[in-house]
Amino acid sequence: MxxxxxxxxxxxxxxxxxxxxxxxxxxxxxxxxxxxxxxxxxxxxxxxxxxxxxxxxxxxxxxxxxxxxxxxxxxxxxxxxxxxxxxxxxxxxxxxxxxxxxxxxxxxxxxxxxxxxxxxNIVEKHLIDVYDVSLDYSFTKKFEHLLKVNAIDCINKEYSDQVTYRLYIDDLSFFDTIQELTSNRYTKEFIKKEYVPVK
Missing domain, CATH: 3.30.230.30 (Impact, N-terminal domain)
Structure with a gap:
């Protein structure tokens, strides 16, 4: 659209x-x-x-x-x-x-x-899932490298007991990669679907 x-x-x-x-x-x-x-x-x-x-x-x-x-x-x-x-x-x-x-x-x-x-500026937009992903501080460096390599946009970061990243996730198989990185020590929460410009 x-x-x-x-x-x-x-x-x-x-x-x-x-x-x-x-x-x-x-x-x-x-x-x-x-x-x-x-x-x-x-x-x-x-x-x-x-x-x-x-x-x-x-x-x-x-x-x-x-x-x-x-x-x-x-x-x-x-x-x-x-x-x-x-x-x-x-x-x-x-x-x-x-x-x-x-x-x-x-x-x-x-x-x-x-x-x-x-x-x-007219742009083509597509519907994408927005997720919160929370993980331990010890994984942040590797995780942020993973986001960069997979070209995943991070909308927001929050620091409390853990670091929570709000992400646009186009391909849900990315969660398998996070699982591998953290030995399944992470949580994810679906927030909403949002229209974003196609890259």
């Missing part, structure tokens, strides 16, 4: 109206409202904050007070045409005093998203 690598912003001015498009990559359906809420608060002085998103199984278009069908849906169509997912598009409009009409609005909102996408 295709998405964008990082948050991207692009501003378009049409007949004195300012259209600020913010594109946000998002993998978690539960964070949709929180993410949108943050930008609505950030641009609360704007005339409109129109929204389109495709996140997981959810999709939505919202015109936020613009004439029905002139903002959210055209924005959503641009995302779909590019075959993107796990993405939110928010177009913030500051009204410049000149009305654009329904056709003009549709073009403006579509263009705002399309131009922001030209600047965005």
């Amino acid at each position: 295709k998405s964008i690598k990082e948050i991207t912003e692009h501003t378009l001015v049409i007949k004195k109206s300012e259209f600020i498009c913010t594109l946000i990559p998002l993998n978690d359906e539960n964070k949709i409202n929180e993410t949108i809420g943050f930008y609505k608060e950030k641009y609360k002085d704007a005339t409109h904050n129109c929204i389109a998103y495709l996140v997981g199984t959810k999709e939505r278009a919202n015109d936020d007070g613009e004439p029905s069908g002139t903002a959210g849906l055209p924005m959503l169509n641009v995302l779909k045409k590019q075959e993107l997912s796990n993405i939110i598009a928010i177009v913030t409009r500051y009204f410049g005093g000149i009305k654009l009409g329904a056709g003009g609005l549709t073009r403006a909102y579509s263009q705002a998203v399309a131009e922001a996408l030209k600047e965005a």
Whole structure:
């Protein structure tokens, strides 16, 4: 699946109206409202904050007070045409005093998203397992060498009684290798599945 690598912003001015498009990559359906809420608060002085998103199984278009069908849906169509997912598009409009009409609005909102996408870094993402692996301090040097050799990404490290590594694990046979290294003195815990860019 295709998405964008990082948050991207692009501003378009049409007949004195300012259209600020913010594109946000998002993998978690539960964070949709929180993410949108943050930008609505950030641009609360704007005339409109129109929204389109495709996140997981959810999709939505919202015109936020613009004439029905002139903002959210055209924005959503641009995302779909590019075959993107796990993405939110928010177009913030500051009204410049000149009305654009329904056709003009549709073009403006579509263009705002399309131009922001030209600047965005579009990446192919795949679903990968995230695991926590805990082991004794005496194994850390060899284990970290193992991660490097197998090109396994470590997202986080925590030090307590043992060292816990949070890892992206693509191939579960890697656990056999850890078992061998530690003589089976390690623990693993599945955390979640996450979309990450394909290397």
